[in-house]
Every structure is written in C-alpha cells, then in structure tokens.
Amino acid sequence: MKNYNIVFNSQELDKFNTLENQKNKDSVMSIYSYLLKLNNTTNAKYEKAGLSHLKEATKLSISMRDFIEKYKRCHPKMSIRTLKKRIDLLIELGLIAVEKFKNSFTYSFFRYMVNESVNKNVNTSEVVEPIENTVLPCDDEKHKYLNSERVSIDLDSNTCSPRTPDNFEYENYVQDQEKVTSWEYISPVIEKLFITMKVKSSWIKGHVIDKLFNNYSNITKKHAVAYVIKAITNARIQSKSNYKKYVINNKTTNEGRTTYSRFNDFPQRNYTSEDLKNIERALLGW
Secondary structure, eight states: OOOOSOOOOHHHHHHHTTOOOHHHHHHHHHHHHHHHHHHHHHHHHHHHTTOGGGSOTTEEEEOHHHHHHHHTTSSOOOOHHHHHHHHHHHHHTTSEEEEEETTEEEEEEGGGTOOHHHHHHTTOSOOOSOGGGOOOOOOTTSOTTOOTTTEEEETTTTEEEEOOOTTOOHHHHHHHTOBOOOHHHHHHHHHHHHHHTTOOOHHHHHHHHHHHHHHGGGOBSTTHHHHHHHHHHHHHHHHHHHHIIIIIHHHHHHHHOOOOOOGGGSOOOOOOHHHHHHHHHHHHTO
C-alpha cells in the first residue's frame, strides 16, 4: 500500500482489522488513504486560491472514473466494479458516507466528525436513581398550551409569528440555492482555478469558457467552484482523447505505411523529333 502520510487512528485500525481477507483489507486501506490524500490536496488548492470557504473540508466530490484515472497513476489498474465493492466495504465499516449528485459522488469522512474526547466521557457517570423516579422541573404558572420559546406574540396587534429554529439557518440555505446571475461572478472563479490547476492550454481554456458562458445561469453559487473544476477536468480528458485520436494514431499509421515505386510514378519526357535524332546520333557515335 502506497504511503500518503495518512495516519489511521485507533478506531479506523480496529475496523480495518475486522476484514479477514488480507488482499481486500490492503485494497480498502489503500483506497481510503487515497481518498483522504485527494481531500487534503483539494483543500490545500482551495485555501491557496482563497476559496476555502466554498468547500467543506470534511467532504470530497469526485466521480468514480476520475478517481480511477488518478488512482491508477501510482497503483495497479482497477475496474469500476471493484472500486464500487471497496467503497461499499468502507461504508459498511462506518468510515465514510456517500451521496450521489449526477455523475459525481460526495464522500464524507467520519474521522472528522467524531470527537474522541466526547466518546470517552459518554456514560461514565453512575446512575444513582432509577429513571422512573426522576422528575423534570417545570413552571406550573405558565400556560401549558403556550410555547413561548417558539412563538412571538404581539399583544397590541393580536398577532403572532413563528420563530425560526436555532439549528436551521434559513438565510444560509437560501444563499446556498442562489443561482449565478452574471458572467462577472463566475469569471474570476475561472481565472483563479486556471492558475491553481495550472491550466496552460489555450484549447482547454477556450473549451471551459465556452461551456460555462452558455450555462452559468444554471450554476448555484455554492457549487460554482466544483462546477468549474469539473469543467476543467472534462476538458483535459477531452484534450488527451483528441491528441491520441488525431495525432498519435495518425502518426503511427503514416510511420507504418511502406510505399513502393511504380512505373507510372516516372512519366516519359516529351522529346521533339530533332531531340530523338540527336540522341540516336550520340548512341551510334556519329
């Protein structure tokens, strides 16, 4: 298994050790390490571009095909079917959660969500009184039918308005669903990602700009960066495919083709009668 400077915690190691098949265990650990490595690399790119607020540090969005393309650079080739089985094992072990959006998968890592210090202190206190004997304090003077924590009452106008629950940030939700309304919003994002992802090809830049210019109104501001990254990745794949199709294959065909001289490749010269007589005299030595 390739080392990516990823250190597994004790809980992760315990879960990996439940796998009896050593080959599957090594493969699952390798994929999990590579997912964490990609997430760390992506977070670093966002931070360098000053866009870290646009990505959740605990989540990684990538399609399975893109993952395999990156993974096989320094690992043995793997089919999508095998990758799906390994991902399912990681889900069963409780190490990741997966959400699908179109052709992309978002992987959430539980290692970032678990506070080990809290887990160690859970249920450590002894219960000194049976649960059925406990009593919850309440204010008997309050009306039982009035939930003053949820409803704000205006006595002058005799109206009431519900309060938004503290754990539901409605304004942020609305902002997340807001669409991009102008090219001026998405253009700086594209330029920053061209620099961050080291895009130098004029063809790739033009392809990305053309696609996004025609579709930017369908992009939400929350997913704008992810959409641009996906467009750049697809353009790079298309560029490699075109190069292989039109340059390498054509070059191989031309190099492998052997040509032979034919009689018709050497047409006869046009001689006048006088030229023929001079040639005849020269041959006869006259």
